[in-house]
Amino acid sequence: MSDENKKMQMLNELRDLASELKRAPTMNEYIKAYGHTRHFISIMFGGFSPLLQSLGLTPHKAKKIDDSIFEVKDIESHLNKYNQESDIIDPVKVSSNNWCVVSDVHYPFHHEKKLEEFFQRAEKKKYDLWILNGDVRDMYSHAKFPRSHNIFTPREENTLGRKLTEEFWARAKKINPKARLFLTMGNHSVRPMKRIMEEYPEAEDWIAEAMKREFSFDGVTTLFNSRDFILLNEEIAVFHGYKMKLGDHRDQHLMSCITGHTHRPGIVYRRMFNKIIFEANSGFMGNPAAKGLTYTSSKLTEWVNGFLEGDEFGPRFIAL
Numbered sequence: 001m002s003d004e005n006k007k008m009q010m011l012n013e014l015r016d017l018a019s020e021l022k023r024a025p026t027m028n029e030y031i032k033a034y035g036h037t038r039h040f041i042s043i044m045f046g047g048f049s050p051l052l053q054s055l056g057l058t059p060h061k062a063k064k065i066d067d068s069i070f071e072v073k074d075i076e077s078h079l080n081k082y083n084q085e086s087d088i089i090d091p092v093k094v095s096s097n098n099w100c101v102v103s104d105v106h107y108p109f110h111h112e113k114k115l116e117e118f119f120q121r122a123e124k125k126k127y128d129l130w131i132l133n134g135d136v137r138d139m140y141s142h143a144k145f146p147r148s149h150n151i152f153t154p155r156e157e158n159t160l161g162r163k164l165t166e167e168f169w170a171r172a173k174k175i176n177p178k179a180r181l182f183l184t185m186g187n188h189s190v191r192p193m194k195r196i197m198e199e200y201p202e203a204e205d206w207i208a209e210a211m212k213r214e215f216s217f218d219g220v221t222t223l224f225n226s227r228d229f230i231l232l233n234e235e236i237a238v239f240h241g242y243k244m245k246l247g248d249h250r251d252q253h254l255m256s257c258i259t260g261h262t263h264r265p266g267i268v269y270r271r272m273f274n275k276i277i278f279e280a281n282s283g284f285m286g287n288p289a290a291k292g293l294t295y296t297s298s299k300l301t302e303w304v305n306g307f308l309e310g311d312e313f314g315p316r317f318i319a320l
Contacts, residue, residue, distance in 0.1 A: 007044055010036070015055055024057040032198070035146065091231040092223060094180060096129035101238065101308040101315075103133035103260025104284030106188065107164040108157060109140070109292040114305040114320040115285055119171060121318065125309065126176045131230060132168070133260050133282060134186025134240025137161040140292040142191035151291050162214065169217050181219055185226040186240035186261065189215070232258070241281070250279035258315065260284065263303035265317045280315040282308040 001009075013034050017025045027048040030036070038048075045051040052059055100122065105115070138161070140147065141154035152160070172181055196207045215222050223230070229239035241259030243249055247268040249257040256277045265283035269276055283306040286293050306319040 003044070010034075010041075010044060010051065011054060014051060014057075018055070018057060024052055024059055026059075091229050091237070092182070092221065093231045093234070094129060094182070095233050096127075096180075097233075097310075097312045098125065098127055099129035099131070099232070099310050100125070100127040101131045101133050101258055101260075101282045101310075102285055103240065103282045103307075104135045104186070104263055104286055105132070105168070106135055106138040106284070106286035106290075106293060107161040108152070109138050109286050109290035110164065111285055111287040111305055114287075115168075117320045118285070118307055118318075119175070121309075122172070122175050126179075127309065128176060128179050129182075129232075130172050130179055131182045131184070131238055133238060133258065134184050134226075135188040135260065135284075136165055136168075136183065136186075137189055138286070138292050139188050139191040142195055144195075145295060147295075148291065158214070166217065169220055173219060181217075181221065182230060183215065183217070183220055183222045184228070184230065184238070184240055185215070185222075185224060187226070187242070190226050246281055247279050250277055256280075258282065258308060263301075265304050265306055265308075265319070267315060267317060278314070280308055280317065282306070283317065283319070 014025065014030060017030060017033055021029070025033070027038070027041070030048070031038070031041075041048055041051060045054065049059065102118065138157075141152065141157050151157075169181060172179060190211075193204075193207055193211060196203050212224060215224065226240065229237045232238050236256045236258055237249075237253060238258045239249075241249055241257075241261035243252070244262055246262070246264070246266045247270070249259055250268070250270070254272060254277070257279045258281075259279065260282050262281060263284040263286070265281050267278055267280040269278045283304045285305060285307065286303075288294075288296075288299075288301060288303050304319060306317055308315050308317055310316065
């Protein structure tokens, strides 16, 4: 495409966005909507202001903040509305000496062979507690990073991801019909909600209901709030995770933690007075060669397929 055609395309994009917003877009809004970089805009038009001026648009000015933001008509009523009768930290408490934690399956970009190896071990161990600890679905179609649109349509990805997750739970129930089954949400799982909150927050309730349907399964307890966690055996917090360095969750919360998220397994311990606490990462069950997971800068990564299992002696990482 020639530079002139690129400029015409950018002008049409800006005109459409201004029409939708009913005002001149900000540069960040324009970049978010169409993926251009500041550098590219500068090359094409000499900056964002000249681009606006090309359409006769006046830059949007944010409303000046003044003391009116502190005005509350009924502060007592406002505080009573949010008065908590119980502790705000209310985890799901479970106990088990024969458990497994699998995370980051990233359906439909899973590693089929490694998952089969996991199920073969599960057949022998008969775990009575199963936790899928976040990112069971990749939600590739809802990502913000530059991605191919030639893999799945959103409908195809959602349909296949749901089907594969249902098959996972069906197999777990077959292996141990009395097992307790739990599912937590991860950063990939909540991608649809993030996109809605960024662009169309008025639809929050609609997408929340759709997410509940999408991640609900018979016989499975789902923690729909990504900030919630499971408290295992009264002392181990199980949640997807958000930090990149193994041990940081443990040190922040000063308790033992089981996480996923980084796809890099391991267990690190530390002594805290007369108690030993740890953080264990369960690796991942995705396929690093799958197109949806090729966003790393190199084919060589520290990602390791596997899962955690545990008993009265603590957690073990099982590499597959």
